[in-house]
Amino acid sequence: MNLTVRELRKLEGAPKTKFQRSLDRGLTALPFALATLLVAIYKLAPNFPKYAKNPIAYPVTNVYASFIGIAAVALLAFFVLSFFSAKAYESLLFKAPLYCAIFLVLGAYDIATLKTGILPLPYFPWVDRVLVAIIEDRKMLLDCIAHSLVLLFAGYITGTLAGLATGICAGWSARVRYWVMPLMKVLGPIPSTTWISIILIVASSLFGGSVFMIALGVWYPVSMSAFNGVSNIDKINFEVARTFGVKNAGLVFKVAIPAAMPSIFNGLTQGMSIACTALMVAEMLGVESGLGWYINWQRGWAEFAKMYAAVIIICLTFTGVNVVLNLAKKRALRWQEAKQ
Amino acid sequence: MSASVEIKSLSKVFARQETNGTLQALDNINLSVPAGEFITLLGASGCGKSTLLRIIAGLEVPTFGEALFNGEGIRGTDSKRGLVFQEHTLFNWLTVRGNIEFALKSARRHAAKKSEVDSWLELAGLSEFANNFPHQLSGGMRQRAALVRALSVSPEVLLLDEPLGALDSFTRMSLQDELMRLWQERRNTMIMVTHDIDEAIYLSQRIVVMSPRPGRIAKVLEVPMSYPRNRAADDYTALRTQILKFMDFARDEQEEYII
Ligand SMILES: Nc1ncnc2c1ncn2[C@@H]1O[C@H](COP(=O)(O)OP(=O)(O)OP(=O)(O)O)[C@@H](O)[C@H]1O
Ligand SMILES: [Mg+2]
Numbered sequence: 001m002n003l004t005v006r007e008l009r010k011l012e013g014a015p016k017t018k019f020q021r022s023l024d025r026g027l028t029a030l031p032f033a034l035a036t037l038l039v040a041i042y043k044l045a046p047n048f049p050k051y052a053k054n055p056i057a058y059p060v061t062n063v064y065a066s067f068i069g070i071a072a073v074a075l076l077a078f079f080v081l082s083f084f085s086a087k088a089y090e091s092l093l094f095k096a097p098l099y100c101a102i103f104l105v106l107g108a109y110d111i112a113t114l115k116t117g118i119l120p121l122p123y124f125p126w127v128d129r130v131l132v133a134i135i136e137d138r139k140m141l142l143d144c145i146a147h148s149l150v151l152l153f154a155g156y157i158t159g160t161l162a163g164l165a166t167g168i169c170a171g172w173s174a175r176v177r178y179w180v181m182p183l184m185k186v187l188g189p190i191p192s193t194t195w196i197s198i199i200l201i202v203a204s205s206l207f208g209g210s211v212f213m214i215a216l217g218v219w220y221p222v223s224m225s226a227f228n229g230v231s232n233i234d235k236i237n238f239e240v241a242r243t244f245g246v247k248n249a250g251l252v253f254k255v256a257i258p259a260a261m262p263s264i265f266n267g268l269t270q271g272m273s274i275a276c277t278a279l280m281v282a283e284m285l286g287v288e289s290g291l292g293w294y295i296n297w298q299r300g301w302a303e304f305a306k307m308y309a310a311v312i313i314i315c316l317t318f319t320g321v322n323v324v325l326n327l328a329k330k331r332a333l334r335w336q337e338a339k340q
Numbered sequence: 341m342s343a344s345v346e347i348k349s350l351s352k353v354f355a356r357q358e359t360n361g362t363l364q365a366l367d368n369i370n371l372s373v374p375a376g377e378f379i380t381l382l383g384a385s386g387c388g389k390s391t392l393l394r395i396i397a398g399l400e401v402p403t404f405g406e407a408l409f410n411g412e413g414i415r416g417t418d419s420k421r422g423l424v425f426q427e428h429t430l431f432n433w434l435t436v437r438g439n440i441e442f443a444l445k446s447a448r449r450h451a452a453k454k455s456e457v458d459s460w461l462e463l464a465g466l467s468e469f470a471n472n473f474p475h476q477l478s479g480g481m482r483q484r485a486a487l488v489r490a491l492s493v494s495p496e497v498l499l500l501d502e503p504l505g506a507l508d509s510f511t512r513m514s515l516q517d518e519l520m521r522l523w524q525e526r527r528n529t530m531i532m533v534t535h536d537i538d539e540a541i542y543l544s545q546r547i548v549v550m551s552p553r554p555g556r557i558a559k560v561l562e563v564p565m566s567y568p569r570n571r572a573a574d575d576y577t578a579l580r581t582q583i584l585k586f587m588d589f590a591r592d593e594q595e596e597y598i599i
Contacts, residue, residue: 237429239399239417240429242399242416242417243399243422243490244493245418245419245446250446259433261433335432335434336432
C-alpha cells in the first residue's frame with residue numbers, strides 16, 4: 001500500500017464533523033478578510049485631526065496600504081489554491097491563526113496611532129512612517145547591514161574556530177584539558193561585553209577590538225560544547241574506527257568531530273545569540289558604523305521612525321542569520337533520531 | 341605454516357573502579373589458531389570471550405602472557421585483524437553505505453568503488469536501505485550491516501563476537517551459509533564467539549568451550565565433519581549432545597559462584 005503521510009494522518013486521526021470542516025474553511029479565508037479590512041480602515045477611516053490637518057508635517061502615504069494590499073492578494077491566491085491542493089489547504093489552515101493575529105496587532109496599532117492619536121508622536125510613529133523611513137534611508141541601511149554582518153561574522157567565525165580548536169583538543173587530550181579548563185572556568189562566566197571599556201582604551205583598531213570581543217563571547221559556548229561533545233562520545237566508536245586502521249588525527253576528524261556535532265551545534269546557536277548582543281554593544285558604544293550605531297545616531301536626531309526602522313531591519317537580519325544557521329544544523333544532524 | 345593467532349599463557353586482570361579491587365577475566369589461556377581455520381568460542385556469559393577477542397584485536401593489553409599474530413606480538417589495532425563487536429557499533433552519523441565506505445577507505449587509504457559497496461550491501465540484504473541512517477534500521481539490520489562492514493575490508497583474521505545474535509533463525513541460517521561461502525572463498529582465519537551450539541557445529545573446525553570466573557579453556561573439541569554440513573546428520577546431533585553434556589558439567593563445577 002502506498003499511502004502519503006497526509007493520507008495516513010487522515011486515516012489515523014479523529015474524524016472531523018461537517019461543522020468543524022466548515023469552520024476550518026472559514027478560518028482559511030479569515031487572513032485575507034482581515035488584510036482587506038486593514039487596508040480599508042487605513043485608507044477610509046478618518047485620521048486623528050491633528051495629523052489630518054497638516055499632511056505636510058504628517059504625511060500618510062500608500063506604502064503601508066500597498067504592503068498589506070500585496071499580502072491580501074497573496075492570501076487570496078493562497079485561499080483559491082487551497083481549493084485545488086490539499087497540501088496548500090493544510091498549510092494555510094495551520095498558518096491562518098498566526099496571520100490573523102499579526103493583522104489584528106497591526107490594525108490595533110494603526111488605530112491607536114494614526115487614527116486616534118492615543119499613542120502620540122514622535123515616540124509612536126505609525127507603521128507607514130516606519131516603512132517610508134526604511135525606503136528613504138535604504139542606501140544607508142544597506143550599508144549598515146553590510147558593516148554589521150562583516151563585523152558579526154568576522155567575530156563569530158574567529159570565535160568558532162578558536163572554540164572548536166580548544167574544545168576539541170581539551171576533550172581529546174588530558175594534557176590540553178589540564179591547561180584549557182582553568183582558562184575556560186575563569187573566562188567563561190565573564191560576559192564578553194564586559195571587555196568593551198578596556199577594548200575602547202587598549203585596542204589600536206576599534207574594528208579589531210570588537211572582533212575580539214565578539215569572538216571571545218562565541219569562543220566560550222563553542223569550546224564548552226565541543227569539549228562536552230567530544231568527551232561524551234561512546235568509546236566504542238573509536239575502537240571500531242581503530243579496528244579499521246584509523247589513527248590519531250583520523251580519529252579526531254572522522255570520529256570525534258562528527259560524533260560531537262549535535263553538541264557543537266548547541267554551542268554554535270548559543271554563540272550566535274551572544275555574538276548578536278556583543279555586536280550591538282560594540283556598535284552602540286564604539287564602532288562608527290552598522291545598525292547599532294545607526295539606531296544611536298537617529299536617536300540623537302529624535303528620528304524615532306528611523307530608529308524603529310533599524311530595529312525592524314536588525315530583527316530581520318538576525319532572524320535571517322539564525323534561519324541559515326538552523327538550516328545548516330538540520331542538514332548536518334540529519335542522522336539524529338527525530339525528536340518529537 | 342606458522343599459526344595465524346597464538347595465545348600463550350595469557351591472563352587478563354581488570355581494574356574495578358567501584359571497589360578499587362581487580363577482577364580476573366582470563367586465566368592462563370593457551371590457544372593456537374592456524375591460518376585459515378574457522379574456530380568458535382562457546383561459554384557462559386561472563387567467561388571472558390569478548391575480552392579474548394578484544395585482546396586479539398589489539399584493543400586490550402594482556403596482563404600476563406602474550407598474544408601473537410603471524411608470530412609477532414600484537415600491539416594496537418590493525419585492519420588485518422577485523423572485529424565485529426557484540427554491541428551495536430555502526431557510526432550513527434553515517435548511512436549504511438557511508439559506514440561501509442568508511443571501513444574500506446580507512447583500511448585501504450583510498451575511496452572504494454561504488455559497485456563494490458553495492459555488492460556488500462546486497463550481501464547483507466540492505467540494498468534498499470543503503471541511504472538510511474542506523475537509527476532507522478532494525479536491530480538485525482544493524483547487525484548485518486556491521487558484519488558486512490567488517491567483512492568488506494577482507495581482514496586476515498576476522499573476530500566475530502556473536503555477530504548473528506539478534507537475527508531470526510532463518511536469516512541466521514542464510515547468513516551462516518554466506519559466512520561459510522566467504523570463508524571457503526578466501527580462507528581467512530575466523531574466530532567466532534557464539535551462544536548457539538548448532539551454529540558452532542555447523543560452521544567451525546574446532547570448538548573451544550570456556551568456563552567462567554576466571555575464564556579458562558575447559559575443552560577444545562574437533563568437529564570431524566566435512567563441509568557443507570548437514571544439520572540433521574547423526575554425528576551432528578551426537579556432537580551437540582556431547583557439548584551440551586559437557587557444558588552442564590562445566591556449570592556444575594562452578595555452581596558455588598552462580599547464585
Ligand atoms: N573493561 C572492563 N573493566 C572491568 N571489567 C571488565 C571489563 N571488560 C570485561 N570485564 C569483566 O570481565 C569478565 C568477562 O567479560 P567478557 O565481556 O569478556 O565476557 P563474555 O564472555 O563476552 O560474556 P557475554 O557472553 O555475556 O558477552 C566479566 O566479568 C566482566 O565484568
Ligand atoms: Mg561478550
